[in-house]
Amino acid sequence: MGGNTGETILRFENVTLRFEDEEPALNDVSFEICAGESCVVLGAAGSGKTVLLKTAVGLLRPSAGRVFLFDRDIAPLREQELFALRSKVGILFQEGGLFDSLTIEENVGYPLVNQPAVNCPAVEVRPRVEAALGFVELGHTLEKFPSELSGGMRRRVGIARANVTEPPLVLYDSPTAGLDPITAHTIMTLILKERDTKNTTTVIVTHRYQDGFLLANFQYNPDTGAVESVFRNGAGGERRTRFLVLREGRLIFEGSPQQLEASPNPYVQKFVKRLYN
Amino acid sequence: MVASTSDERRRLLFDFLKPPVLALQEFVALSGRAFVNVFRKPHYFNDISLQMDVIGVGSLPIVILTGFFSGAVMALQMSRALNQYGASGQVGQIVSIALVREMGPVLTALAVAGRNGSGIASELGSMKVTEQIDAMRALGTDPIQKLVTPRLIAMAIVLPLLTIISDFVGLIGGYMVSVPVLRLTTASQYWSTAWRSLEYNDIAQGLLKPLVFAIIISLVGCFYGIRTTGGTQGVGLSTTRAVVVALVWVFVTTFFIGKLFVNL
Numbered sequence: 450m451g452g453n454t455g456e457t458i459l460r461f462e463n464v465t466l467r468f469e470d471e472e473p474a475l476n477d478v479s480f481e482i483c484a485g486e487s488c489v490v491l492g493a494a495g496s497g498k499t500v501l502l503k504t505a506v507g508l509l510r511p512s513a514g515r516v517f518l519f520d521r522d523i524a525p526l527r528e529q530e531l532f533a534l535r536s537k538v539g540i541l542f543q544e545g546g547l548f549d550s551l552t553i554e555e556n557v558g559y560p561l562v563n564q565p566a567v568n569c570p571a572v573e574v575r576p577r578v579e580a581a582l583g584f585v586e587l588g589h590t591l592e593k594f595p596s597e598l599s600g601g602m603r604r605r606v607g608i609a610r611a612n613v614t615e616p617p618l619v620l621y622d623s624p625t626a627g628l629d630p631i632t633a634h635t636i637m638t639l640i641l642k643e644r645d646t647k648n649t650t651t652v653i654v655t656h657r658y659q660d661g662f663l664l665a666n667f668q669y670n671p672d673t674g675a676v677e678s679v680f681r682n683g684a685g686g687e688r689r690t691r692f693l694v695l696r697e698g699r700l701i702f703e704g705s706p707q708q709l710e711a712s713p714n715p716y717v718q719k720f721v722k723r724l725y726n
Numbered sequence: 727m728v729a730s731t732s733d734e735r736r737r738l739l740f741d742f743l744k745p746p747v748l749a750l751q752e753f754v755a756l757s758g759r760a761f762v763n764v765f766r767k768p769h770y771f772n773d774i775s776l777q778m779d780v781i782g783v784g785s786l787p788i789v790i791l792t793g794f795f796s797g798a799v800m801a802l803q804m805s806r807a808l809n810q811y812g813a814s815g816q817v818g819q820i821v822s823i824a825l826v827r828e829m830g831p832v833l834t835a836l837a838v839a840g841r842n843g844s845g846i847a848s849e850l851g852s853m854k855v856t857e858q859i860d861a862m863r864a865l866g867t868d869p870i871q872k873l874v875t876p877r878l879i880a881m882a883i884v885l886p887l888l889t890i891i892s893d894f895v896g897l898i899g900g901y902m903v904s905v906p907v908l909r910l911t912t913a914s915q916y917w918s919t920a921w922r923s924l925e926y927n928d929i930a931q932g933l934l935k936p937l938v939f940a941i942i943i944s945l946v947g948c949f950y951g952i953r954t955t956g957g958t959q960g961v962g963l964s965t966t967r968a969v970v971v972a973l974v975w976v977f978v979t980t981f982f983i984g985k986l987f988v989n990l
Contacts, residue, residue, distance in 0.1 A: 542860065546864075
């Protein structure tokens with residue numbers, strides 16, 4: 450399992466984003482994420498988490514400031530030019546973002562077929578889709594439509610689609626929102642499995658500290674097929690996890706899990722205490 | 727005090743004008759990109775044929791029904807007036823000119839706007855609120871190329887064809903009322919006057935109108951669909967707006983195209 454390589458994958462420089470005359474959805478946000486890192490963006494509903502994720506890949510354009518993705522300033526890039534950069538990023542949208550009119554096979558194969566930069570030969574599409582769906586244990590759903598699956602299954606298909614091209618950076622938008630605890634744990638296990646077996650840089654936005662706690666303190670063991678504490682052998686994890694906390698568009702905290710738990714900020718404490726209480 | 731009142735008025739006027747001007751700007755930008763994409767790769771031929779099937783084959787029953795009864799009603803309503811002037815033999819001419827120039831294109835456009843304009847807006851609106859359009863962009867596809875341009879091309883091909891069918895069926899409707907039911911004229915006189923009264927000018931505007939209406943219905947439907955916000959309620963609102971705006975523009979443009987051809 451690889452640790453951090455130090456190369457900056459995503460950097461926000463004083464990013465502000467406002468919709469028309471409203472209060473800014475992001476207000477002077479700056480941070481950076483290095484290759485191999487895990488990043489957890491915590492925040493309540495409406496704090497700007499999803500906006501931050503969409504801004505990171507150019508789906509939304511900042512009103513001020515700059516966003517660097519794989520060391521390229523994405524602000525001056527046209528939509529067509531962004532496609533090549535986005536092919537290096539997997540995204541799980543909040544509700545999965547699956548195409549209703551396509552089967553699960555077509556949904557998962559969509560980035561392989563439609564992303565010019567991926568350049569996947571037609572004969573390889575089906576095996577790669579099967580492998581990606583097998584990874585999330587949904588190999589039997591190829592011919593089904595998204596409407597035939599449960600919310601948790603749709604989320605798992607979304608994870609398969611986000612990872613089918615094996616991108617170096619994967620963004621997860623509230624992957625466990627609205628799911629029961631068992632399904633939420635299954636989803637988080639899949640995210641850990643994906644991160645630890647493929648060594649991807651992972652960004653999760655969530656309002657649940659439990660998800661961040663799992664990401665920071667657990668890792669996937671390919672031998673047992675289960676997640677286990679990184680402190681199990683007394684060594685601690687190799688992978689660095691960074692927490693960001695957003696409040697009304699402002700970044701009010703950035704630091705390690707230990708710093709987060711020790712933070713005196715009452716807003717930050719609300720997230721952490723809820724778990725321990 | 728006077729200056730501040732003047733500033734306040736200017737600000738109110740600006741606030742009032744900003745949303746429609748912004749919407750117009752966005753509509754023009756969307757339309758421009760949709761037209762440019764017609765000549766740019768990739769071309770989604772499967773989507774074009776699917777939309778042609780949905781719009782064309784799907785709308786055929788309603789277009790045939792509206793076309794038939796519009797021709798029949800026209801013959802019925804004109805019968806009294808024509809009898810009064812002893813010109814009942816001209817019923818074929820009147821039905822033919824009115825249908826080909828105006829009624830056929832407009833009634834077909836109304837049916838298609840109600841059926842497919844709303845369908846386009848609600849489908850794209852649902853895709854927008856469930857982040858499918860964002861997903862499309864994130865996965866390397868231009869939503870305008872994939873969603874708007876195929877609908878524009880399909881509608882532009884299919885609506886003139888539907889209009890031709892509607893015109894023909896309308897003439898049959900007029901014939902059914904004029905000849906077997908009211909016995910206003912003979913079959914041969916009905917069809918010969920209907921045929922001979924048509925000039926190239928009539929046929930040209932009868933085909934230009936559905937082409938323009940197709941562009942309006944598809945682009946307005948796509949525009950309101952793609953800029954949907956506010957969940958399922960927003961989808962309903964977008965659908966209503968798409969149909970209302972498309973219908974208003976159909977009536978406005980039919981007047982101007984008609985005026986253009988009257989002067990030719």
